[in-house]
Amino acid sequence: MKKKIALDMDEVIVNIYDRFISLYVEQYNVVPNPEDYVGRKFYNVKGAENFRNYLFEPGFFLDLPIFEGAADVVEWLNTHFDLFIVTAAQEFPHSLIDKYHWLQKHLPFISWKQFVFCGDKSIIKADYMIDDHVHNLKTFDGLGLLFSASHNINENGYIRLNNWNEVKLFFEKELENEPVR
Amino acid sequence: MKKKIALDMDEVIVNIYDRFISLYVEQYNVVPNPEDYVGRKFYNVKGAENFRNYLFEPGFFLDLPIFEGAADVVEWLNTHFDLFIVTAAQEFPHSLIDKYHWLQKHLPFISWKQFVFCGDKSIIKADYMIDDHVHNLKTFDGLGLLFSASHNINENGYIRLNNWNEVKLFFEKELENEPVR
Known part of the structure; x- marks a missing residue:
């Protein structure tokens, strides 16, 4: 069996992280510093505190x-x-x-x-x-x-x-x- | 624990069966014979062979x-x-x-x-x-x-x-x- x-x-x-990075770059025209999210959640990056809200949007998970x-x-x-x-x-x-x-x-x-x-x-x-x-x-x-x-x-x-x-x-x-x- | x-x-x-019975009555103006579905699936009832299609309709499971x-x-x-x-x-x-x-x-x-x-x-x-x-x-x-x-x-x-x-x-x-x- x-x-x-x-x-x-x-x-x-x-x-999901790659999508968060793309969304960050779209919004701020700068790549987030890996030191701010490696070993932690992406929401730790300055300016990405509310990125968890994306998870509640229709279609977010469809397109990853x-x-x-x-x-x-x-x-x-x-x-x-x-x-x-x-x-x-x-x-x-x-x-x-x-x-x-x-x-x-x-x-x-x-x-x-x-x-x-x-x-x-x-x-x-x-x-x-x-x-x-x-x-x-x-x-x-x-x-x-x-x-x-x-x-x-x-x-x-x-x-x-x-x-x-x-x-x-x-x-x-x-x-x-x-x-x- | x-x-x-x-x-x-x-x-x-x-x-679900009560909803199927209501749908049957709506469609045929007659109550299905319990002998046709008790001990079997409701789809055994004559005229209800396609009732399983209802399960694929949006909203069907919301309103039961x-x-x-x-x-x-x-x-x-x-x-x-x-x-x-x-x-x-x-x-x-x-x-x-x-x-x-x-x-x-x-x-x-x-x-x-x-x-x-x-x-x-x-x-x-x-x-x-x-x-x-x-x-x-x-x-x-x-x-x-x-x-x-x-x-x-x-x-x-x-x-x-x-x-x-x-x-x-x-x-x-x-x-x-x-x-x-």
Whole structure:
């Protein structure tokens, strides 16, 4: 039986920081200083305190870029594991339909049956969880994998995956270590 | 620590069959024969073969009635248990936002953090699952409770709860049987 993976969207598959940087440049004609947001939230950047409001706008989540390498590795994971996309969406009600369409556009090989839109991930049962938020990994019973994001670079205590190449390498090893049935 | 309940919406909290009956009466000026849908799907009723299409219409899930007694008992469950509303929504994309607003209107004491909109419930971890579909209970590790609906009256093998009064009685007993900590 394939092992189950709960895979987060925002800042794991979907690149929100790059969009925030673009919005900042549009507004101020200057690139934000990475020192102001690496290791913290982007809202720490002077002038970006209200950028969280963008998350509540219809269409914001529909139009975000995908991380390099993500689509190919997600497709590979989808053939070797029981994959679910588990994303916190309910805080931003418009994101529900936006995320649905984003997934259909960028990862068309994933069925709607594999989408999970939730608020609190403590209800998720899987063998692995890939997430950029430690608070989601803390309530998880399986193996929590921290996907590197600007805001979590100072976090310790979890296996860290820095990019999609590392995700593939990690899960290739997991498959090798599986007992032959 | 409170025990976790995964509570379904459609045909458990939300009364879809009554809406189907109203739609049938509107269309044909005659009440459908219960023999044609009790123990089966409503789509078995002659003339209602295409009623499933209603589920894809924007607003359909927004305007459905709540089952008698459900709101009070859900509020009671919410104080004594770690309650999540776990509903299959992704098959009907418009239902995502409709269900969000329905829950806010009818069960305003439930936070969006407690909403889970999914396709396949095999990813859910809880102590109890209340659902009208045996296929959801089959993949569940906790105690599955079958909520009676027209389409499941011939199912066996699960504790059956016939109405919201029985839900309350069942969980009152569960609380009594909890070891004192």
